[in-house]
Amino acid sequence: MSAPVRPAVTPPARGPDGFTAAASGLARAVQRVTASPLGAYQSAVVRIGVAATFLLFLLRELPHRHELYGPDGPWSWDMADRLIANNGAFTVLMWSDSATWFEAVYALTLVSAALLMVGWRTRCTSVLFMVGVLSLQNRSIFMGDGGDNVIHLMALYLVLTRCARVWSLDARRTARDATRAASGERPAVDAVGPVLWAVLGGFLLPATVMGGLGGTWWLPSLLWMLWLGGGVRWALDRYARGHELRTLLDVVANLAHNAALFVIMAEVCLIYATAGWYKIQGSRWQDGTALYYPLKLEYFAPWPGLSDIMASSALIVMALTYVTVIVQVAFPFTLFNRRVKNVLLVLMIGEHAGIAVLLGLPFFSMAMIAADAVFLPTVFLVWLGNRVTRARRRLFSRTEGKLSLPGQRRSETVGAEAARAAGGDGHTLVR
Structure with a gap:
C-alpha cells in the first residue's frame, strides 16, 4: 500500500533579512546627507543671529575698542605676544602693534559681520568673519561674558556650512540667474567673485609663508582648501557645468555642511548638559x-x-x-x-x-x-519668513506709493524654484 500523498506546503514569503534592511537604511541615510544640505532655514537663522550679535557688540564697544582689544588695553601687545607664542593661537593683530593696523582689522571685522548677516558672498565673508572673531578674541582672551565663546565656536562652524541658500543676497542672485537661464538669457558676467578670490589669495600666500596663521596646522589647511575649492568651483560653473568633478564638489560641500550642522547641535546640547x-x-x-x-x-x-x-x-x-x-x-x-x-x-x-x-x-x-x-522647526521658520516678506513688501509698497505687480512676484517665485531645482545656493566664493 502506497503512502498517502501530502499536499505541497508553500513556505511563507520572507521579507528582507536584517542585514538587507540595515544596508538599505544606510544607503538612504548616505543619499540624504550627500544629496543636499539639510537645515537650510536653521543654518540661515544661525548665520544671521551670530553675525548680528557680534556686529552689535562691536558697534556698542566702538568708543572703547582700544581698551578692549587695542593698544590701550590692560592686556598689552607684548603680554599677548608672549601668551600666543606659547599656545599657538591665531590673531592677525599680532602681525603688527600699529594702531592703524588695529583700526583696519576692527573695521574689516565690522564690515564682514554686516555682509555675513545679509548673506553677500557668504563663503568669502564667513571666512573673513571667522578671521576677525579669532583675531579680536585671541588678542585679549580675558574679555567677554560667556557669549564670546559661543560666537567663537559658531564662527568656525559657519565657514563649513552652506548657510546662504535662503534669506540672503546670494540666494536672491542665484534665483535671478536661474530666471534668466529659464527665459533663455545669458547669465550676467560676474567680476566681483574672481576679484575677491585673487585678493584673498594675495593675502593668504604671504601669511602662510611668513607663519602668520598661528601655530596650528588645521587653520592654514582649511583656508587653502576653501580658496582652491572656490576657484575650481567657479571654473567648473563657467566652463564645464555638467562635469563629474562639480558633482563631487557638491557632495563634499553637502557632507561638510551637514557635519557642521550636527556639530552645532551637539555643541548646544553639550553646553546645556x-x-x-x-x-x-x-x-x-x-x-x-x-x-x-x-x-x-x-x-x-x-x-x-x-x-x-x-x-x-x-x-x-x-x-x-x-x-x-x-x-x-x-x-x-x-x-x-x-x-x-x-x-x-x-x-x-x-x-x-x-x-x-x-x-x-x-x-x-x-x-x-x-x-x-x-x-527651531522648519515649518515655523518658513511661516516667519513669509510674514517678514509680506511686511517688507507692504512697507516698500507704501513707501514707493505703488504695489508690486503680480507678474513680478510670479517670476521671482519661478526663479527661486528653478534655483532650488538646480541645486544652486549662491554660497560659493566666486559665483
Missing part, C-alpha cells in the same frame, strides 16, 4: 536660592527696581531656579520628542531673554538664542 549638571551639584541651586544672589549684585542689575521685585518673592526665585536647572538638564533628552523639545526650546529662549533684561547680558543672550535657533 554641562551647565545643568554643574548647577545640580551646587547647594544654592539645590535649595532654590541661586537666582537671588545675582539679582542683588549692582553689576548685574541694570533695572534695580525690577531686580528688587523679583528678589523679594521667594516663590518666584525658587521657581525660576528650579525651572532653569530642569530645562537645561532635560533638553538633550527631549530631542527624540519634537513637541516636548519645542516647548523646552521656547522656555530656554525665554530664559535668555530674561537674562538679557534682568542681568544686563544682552549679547550673551543673543549668542545663545542664535545657537538655539538650530533646533
